[in-house]
Amino acid sequence: MWKHARLELARDANLLPPLDGAIGVLGQIAVERLRGLDDLQLQCESNSFVATTALRSAGYKVVVEQDASFEHAVVFLPRAKAEAQHLIAHAIERAPNGWIVLDGQKTDGIESIVKQVARSVAIEGSFSKGHGKTVWFRAADAQDLLAWRAEPTDVDGGFSTAPGVFSADGIDPASAMLIPHLPDDMRGAVVDLGAGWGFLSAKLLSNAPKISRLHLVEDNKTALDCARSNVQDARAEFHWADALSWNLREPVHTVIMNPPFHTARNAEPSLGIGFINAAAKLLKPGGKLYMVANAHLPYEPTLEAAFSKVDVLERSTRFKVFCAEQRRGKVR
């Protein structure tokens, strides 16, 4: 949870430059970070379904298309450096004559990115508070930073990924460990919860011809767009949604997942626990969950409570692979 709405404090202290007209808000946006800026014409852009839903229900305008231009832009720094650089370039391109305001926590690398920005452009002002910093510079002076724009890249196996998606550099080793445990004779409808750029789904569909439908559920729209190009199979269905609340009318035979173990800021198992409970609700009686997780995360009690049978299929020092079977005769 963000303790300080730093932008509000900076504005109250008359430090921020005048931000008249439409302001694009990009990056790791949270309602709390926008506190006190309600009189500004904020246009949020988020690729997260969960963040978009929260922002919209708090009354903010959110666009997903990412092609509007703005007078000014605010970038809330994401943790992944390549994504941060990409967003800064994107902001400069979209508000070419305005101010770019960059805000981030120390833990997100604000100090190092500000140093990099300062090599190309004069930082006109800054405000430090709450273990983080806000700086601002003129987009017109920062045209060199347009080179930070990143295009989707190809990784091992011919897959396409983009900055900021999970495991953008290549196949995640935990997901690779899950693949040999997914039976080739899997059939019926399957859900890939938190499908990312589609690695598990692509492999599964090419190995298991009897699967009739595979639902890829993912929060990050950029990742889901990558998955659309990585999983070109008529049985695939793509859902930009929150895995914790997404549902289907008919329960499915199998769920596969490598659940997220971070919220925006913290490593914590609660999101993974939510994924396990969501998987249990999606499954038919006797249906199976195949899941890989980091070895140190304590998922066993949740699995034992939500399923009738839990097997560890493989364990290494880093990861563990589970197969959990849904109760037979369970009423959803």
Ligand SMILES: C[S@@+](CC[C@H](N)C(=O)[O-])C[C@H]1O[C@@H](n2cnc3c(N)ncnc32)[C@H](O)[C@@H]1O
């Ligand atoms: C550990 S990654 C696994 C990605 C992919 N299955 C793979 O094996 O490469 C977890 C994924 O869950 C997604 N995610 C996080 N929270 C989510 C939510 N509430 N609903 C849907 N997806 C979510 C993340 O964006 C990320 O892509």
